[in-house]
Amino acid sequence: MYVSDCISVNDCGHLTVGGADTVKLAKSFGTPLYVFDENEIRKNIRAFIRSMNEFYNGNGMVVYASKAFCCKEMCRICMQENIGIDVVSGGELYTALSVGFPAEKIVFHGNNKTREELVAAVENGVGRIIVDNLTELETLNEIAASQGKTAGIMFRIKPGIDAHTHDFIKTGQIDSKFGFALETGEAMEAVKAALGMPNVKLRGLHCHIGSQIFDIDPFELAAKVMLELYKDIKEQTGVELPELNLGGGFGIKYLESENPKPYGEYMKNVSAVVKSFSHELGIKTPFVLIEPGRSIVGAAGLTLYTVGNVKNIPDIRTYVSIDGGMGDNPRYALYKADYEIVCANKANEERTETVTVAGKCCESGDLIQENTKLQPVNAGDILAVLSTGAYNYSMASNYNRIARPAVVMVRDGEARVVVKRETYEQITANDV
Ligand SMILES: *Cc1c(COP(=O)(O)O)cnc(C)c1O
16 A cells, blocks of 8 residues: 555554554654664565575675664664675764674775775775775775785776666766776776785775666666676786675665566676676676665655644645654755655545645755645644655754654564664754
8 A cells, every 4th residue: 555565554544664553653752753664674685685695696795885774773783684784984884893793794985085984994804995096095005004904995986877867876977976987997097006006905896876776777787897897807917806896776666656676686687697798708707796775774664753733825735844854854855855655643544635745944945745645634643754764864964953863663563762862962962
């Protein structure tokens, strides 16, 4: 009935997530509230592991892109499921290490890592640092030398793929701030430089062509482009790179009308290309890494809000104002992201109204959705915005000094807080 798998409607007509009544959750923990179904997260992780085993004979690693949703408990879940973690900052690295995440399975990304971040990565033995540019390569070699270590690295490559998604999240093309260009010879130059450096070990190359991608073709094409580069590297240097990191970006269903390809199909098709094409080119089939973020947590989460007032402007529109907004979910304000919204305490009723759901920030653009279908609602009703598990909590801010919501995880109907609600004391803690 509603877009994500882990939600349902109970006998009281209330929306449930992971077997827990969302209206009760709102009452017990307050709103706004992020809620995750832990079993759904684990199910998604295991589906990727299964296809890695099936299609690559286990010759690969699933790496969760933690920028989608990062907190200690999420890192623990990844650790328990025995997958890797991708971090993009010292803060995410710190979070993963703080729960004892094995550093060898950490992948460190970023187009402008600071010296401190690189030092921390080398010191802690991060398995793969994804080097973005030559300046970083030189700095890293020097840091590793000063610590008497060899840093495992991969290079971020722009394969020149135009994935059909929103411009803001399209990163594989030449005009991108991320990585080395192929066409200009920059990538080959970097590979040769790294091979001549004593304190870095080039494990392979990485590409990530964008996010929320529904088609499989751009992924297949990216894999081919990367493998051709592996062949050129072998010819020009004699070195066969052992690993290939194909990034993340698998699309999820935000609306009923959307139809992303199942991940198994993606894994099947891309693995077939990787195996046959490397054979054709005369290179070894590499160890493959994939970095799903959104597809692991996106549909496993939702956000609960309380309606404060309903403002009907005749012949214009109806605003439904909620107790959160762009502070906890900036994605509509940023790029008009789609969401399905349900009145949690009237989930068995028809969505007959067309409304705009507005946040409480002092910005006219602070909207969660425009012209969306909703049950008739009044002040005090609970709204659930679905599929907010990815890039919501992780993008939250304290704009207007609004406290960030708590995060609750539900498992088999039992709920527990995994991130506490922020307090005003915490918001002012660093003020002097
Ligand atoms: C953001 C990102 C991912 C994850 O993307 P999703 O769309 O969330 O799957 C993976 N790898 C890199 C390098 C990224 O920047």
